[in-house]
Amino acid sequence: MTEAAGGGRDAESVSKFVESFAAQLVEAGMQRMAARVFAALLSSDKGVMTSAELGEQLQISPAAVSGAVRYLAQTHMVSREREPGSRRERYRVRGDQWYEALTNREAVLKRWEAALREGVSSLGADTPAGRRMAETLAFFEFVEGEVAAMMERWRERREKMFGA
Amino acid sequence: MTEAAGGGRDAESVSKFVESFAAQLVEAGMQRMAARVFAALLSSDKGVMTSAELGEQLQISPAAVSGAVRYLAQTHMVSREREPGSRRERYRVRGDQWYEALTNREAVLKRWEAALREGVSSLGADTPAGRRMAETLAFFEFVEGEVAAMMERWRERREKMFGA
DNA sequence: CCTTAACTTCACAAATTTCTGAAAGAAGCG
DNA sequence: CGCTTCTTTCAGAAATTTGTGAAGTTAAGG
Structure with a gap:
């Protein structure tokens, strides 16, 4: 069998x-x-691992884990949990975490839009370049709205497929 | 006036x-x-620039232009045009180029999906980790379909707003 | 309080990436 | 055909990024 003793899957x-x-x-x-930590969490049995477990499995230093986890938490790819009554921290990935992460790309879009608006007004809305940028801007605004609607649809579908 | 003579905008x-x-x-x-070249093209009057013009405006070497443009062309952010009857090449960005670029992200999604499928089957679809990955996979598949539909809607809207 | 366990921050070494100048490679034009 | 003009490739220098060990910080538990 490929299943080892001690609850581990085939390492x-x-x-x-x-x-x-x-x-x-x-x-x-x-x-x-960050990518390795995320993948490790995704494939872990409980979807939760401690810093020590991550370092051990991936053979990286605590510092590396810390950096990776900070990035992942900022981008909403994992959530941190303070295990109550212990200084241990646990990092969790849920099946629908991508939903979260994608939703938060919105902030990036907003900044792009701001830069474009700036560009349109500084180059002039009536110039060819201005029109081109305005079209780009319109596209982003469109995408922003569509993504929101799409995520709502996913929520519904997910509930049907996987429950709550 | 901020408008210089000779057809230039305020540099x-x-x-x-x-x-x-x-x-x-x-x-x-x-x-x-790549980012600088793209931005330069986007804000150029005609949406078209030669390698020399790009190098001049951004103060970068021909080699740097070449590298940037190769990347941008690969990711469909700009299109290359061979100016007929000249060894000069021209690089163009259109207002709807993001549409193109986003559409081509599909290839990336496909690879992610493949890796996930591999993971589900190798860890077992009936394990907790397998189920989590299956859910992630389902999300990506959903997004893929939705994005295609979204782009179709954009095409229609664009035509109304900006014409063809 | 003091100890101890855990995470974070910091400075540095190593690896990678990025950009350049120079040379080589196409392609029109005489 | 060879000249000229433009683009690409290549090797290397410079800058940036990445990951580590070690010190610093926080908070639980005696």
């Missing part, structure tokens, strides 16, 4: 998934350690 | 926009030179 399968999924995330622009 | 306004918009793109993960 090699897990590691293989972790590294290959992390690699995809890195390629899409995520920091390497 | 400083343009540069200010270019750098500030580029900075936002960089923060979101784009390479710096």
Whole structure:
């Protein structure tokens, strides 16, 4: 059997998934350690791990875990939990965490929009460049609204497929 | 007047926009030179510039332009045009180029999905981790379909707002 | 309070990425 | 055909990013 004793899954399968999924995330622009930590959490049995467990499994220093987790928490990819009555912190990923993360991309969009508005008004709305930027701006505004609606639909569908 | 003679806009306004918009793109993960080139094109009068013009305006070497443009073309953020009857190449950004670029993110999604499917089957669809990954996978599949539909809606709206 | 366990911050070393100048490679034009 | 003009490739210097060990900080538990 590939199942080891002591409640572990096949450590090699897990590691293989972790590294290959992390690699995809890195390629899409995520920091390497953050990607690995996220993948490890995603493939963990409970979806929760302590800093020590992460460092152990990924063979990285506490400092690296700390940095990765800070990034992931900022971008809402994981949530931190203070285990009550212990100085241990636990990091959790839920199945619908991507929903959260994507929703928060909105802040980025907002900043892009601000920069574009600035550009339109400083170059002049009646210039060719101004019109081009205005169109870009309109596209972003459109996407922003659509994403919100899309997320609402996902909520409904998710509830049906996976329950609450 | 801020309008210089010779058809130029106020060079400083343009540069200010270019750098500030580029900075936002960089923060979101784009390479710096690519971001600057893209912003320069977006704010150019015709939406078209030659390699030499880009190098001149941004004060970067031909090599840097070449690298940036290759990246932008790969990700469909700009299109290259061979000016017929000249060894000069021209790079163009259109108002709806983001549409193109976003559409092509699909390939990235596909790879993520593949990695997740691999993970689900290797960890077991009946394990907690497997279920969590399956849910993530379902989310991505959902998004993929929704984005396609969204883009179709944008096309329609765009036509109304800006014409063809 | 003092001890101890855990996380965070800091300074530095290592690795990677980025940009340049120079040379090589295409492609029009005479 | 060779010249000229533009783009790309390449090797290396410079800058940035990344990850570590070690010191610092916070908070639980005696």
